[in-house]
Amino acid sequence: MRAIAVVFLTVPLLAQHGRYLSDSHHPSIGNPEAIAAGTKLFMGSCAGCHGPDGGGGARGPNLVRRSLWHPLSDEAIFQVIRKGVPGTDMPPTKLTDDQTWNLVAFIHALTGPASTNPVPGDAAAGKAVYWGAKAGCANCHAIRGQGGKTAPDLSNVGGSRPLAVIRESIVEPGKDLTYLGNEAAVVELKDGRTLRGVAKNRSNYSLQLVDGTGRLHLLRMSDVKELTLQETTAMPVDYGTRLSRTELRDLLAYLAAQDIRPAEGKGSK
């Protein structure tokens, strides 16, 4: 049931997010020059606490995965940068209006798809990490028809998710609620057979199971004797230590380039 809740939660989430994005009318928002200028400011003054992709750090919160209900408007972010947050590590700044808006434009862009933002790292080296045995991503994930089918398809991961969210789902996969729609499952059927795979869409009446070979089974719960679900994600939780910082950065660069709509002339694969 949680899986379904997540699916339906995504819709208001996107709706809210979309409304937030469209609320802003300042000309710097979405302006590539403003975003580029904001990038420099951010990397110099903000990335130390908030992380280079805005994903948060020890002293600064995540700027990408913000509250779903009543998120800050661009104007409110402008004021936070200008005045700081009293009682926290966030200091006031003396940036000009234009500089502050450039910074807001960059922070705004961070919430957009990773493929639309500049990403550090070497995508070609990241490709080798992705397809190599150490990371083993392709055992479960597919990109453009290659790879496993039990975990979510990543052909459009860069075209649909912010970089910080992709990073978080690799190093802290338990935080990424996508797994609730992809629970590792063992199904014992009343006729004595057993199926193992990932439960994709479960209700009290039906279950969709993708087995280890990528085959889809449409099951009636009335045919199920017992269903065992893994409570946590089937994604390995050790990528933060299994991969070096460089490997992780390059892997992110490769994933950020996975987009079903790559910009014309922007080779990514």
Place this chain on the structure above:
Amino acid sequence: MRRTILAGVVICLGVVGQVRHEDVMKGAGENWLTYAGTYAGWRYSPLNQITAENAKNMVPKWVYHVPGARGLRSSPIVYQGVMYITNTNSVYAIDARSGRLVWQYADPRAQKGGVNRGAAIWGERVYFTTSDNYLVALDRQTGGLIFNKKFADVEKGTTSTSAPVIAKGKVIVGSAGGDSGMRGFIMALSAETGAELWKTYTVPAKGEKGAETWGDLIEWGGGAAWLSGTYDAELNTLYWTTGNPWPDYNGGVRQGDNLYTCSLLALDLDTGKMKWHFQFTPHDTHDWDAQSWPMLVDTEIRGQKRKVVLHANRNGYFYALDRVTGEFLRATPLIDKITWAKGVDDKGRPIQLPNIEPTATGNWICPSVKGATNWMGQSYNPGTGLLYVLTLEQCGMYFRSSQEPQPMKNFSGGGATEEGGQVVLRALDPKTGNRVWEYPMTGAGRMWTGTVSTAGGVIFSGDDDGHMVGLDARSGKNLWYFNTGELLTASPITYAVDGKQYVAVASATAVFAFGLFEPASGVEPPVVRMKK
């Protein structure tokens, strides 16, 4: 746990196998593998669990509300218990037994919106086209992208709306946008890679044969191919229809027949070479696209057995052609009131009446711009030997604009109205073209739904008021109806899962599935264990 999944012994009772040429050749059954159910375009199923006797016991089985849908045009594909339906730049895989979503694929960044008429299935993949002309291949079990390949430029006025048809590993796609100026084409792309195999333009280039039937605007002549067509495997021939010449209502700037618009084209599947063409409406000025299904039926015409292609046209006539040679065999009125022609000559060319052109102040002509019929799926039932066609008795005012034609500016050289009128479902005898029965409907002439017919002797269709209806295939008698609560804009299909027959249709915003009533049996709460 991950390793357990990979290493685990799997007992397969799930969705296995792949769609091969011979599977599609077999036609509909449990599965419904191509837009019209069969390559011949019949929209006919041998399923016979639902009959004229028990259709009164039909009830809705499930509803799937397609997110954000407005006026769905998609005819579902069903394979091994999974239904595939499209909306604008998106595909939904639905458990055909329960109506639960299996996966969805969406491309919200496509450069164009617009309608989509459905998906195709081949091998292990589901195919559809985006409005900005990408052929997209998806893993049918997970919805994962295999490839997306651009086959035409939206910047040249072309968009894509039709369901692909796949034959012998070739994905046949068409082109839409003919009301704003573009050059129509039909293309074959590789099902394996999406690579272009051939491209046949529906309007000749300057200097080519047929160019003499145009003026200076030939490069924007239209002839869109916005509806998929049919295929005769024995003749290895595709039958594809083409749309209006551009600008739609101002024929003065394009003197001549305007080949090959408002036509039926017979193309070789392997090369795309045009074997023959037949133009229903030469020099059309009423936007009477020929987009209505070319139905491939072997029947007797004047006592002689022939391979025929039947075609109910928007211009008001119902045609029979020899599908081997393209020879005109017969045309009969499809509707009661035709005011632009007094008939069709022995070569099939309409005998036009005077003063039929659109004018600055408006000219009242029957049929209306929507036509005597349109792209609604027709069906042919070999059991009754009848063809079932949605027809529209409607007239309209046609206006002409003398403005300089500007391509890709939403300019069509004039305009037209649709006023009043009535939708009538008609059963036609292919041998004679005569009407056998008819089912008049109430409504405003706005529906787009077609028909499906079955070996159970039932025709399913939608009426012009948003009801699904079941009619006796022999008599047209109403057997069953259900109010979907909104306009029906796509054609129904039938399929079976676990030995139970379903009838499904996309309404404006949802997919409905119907079947025979069965008493509910309560479901025990499943035993679910959570493992750390």
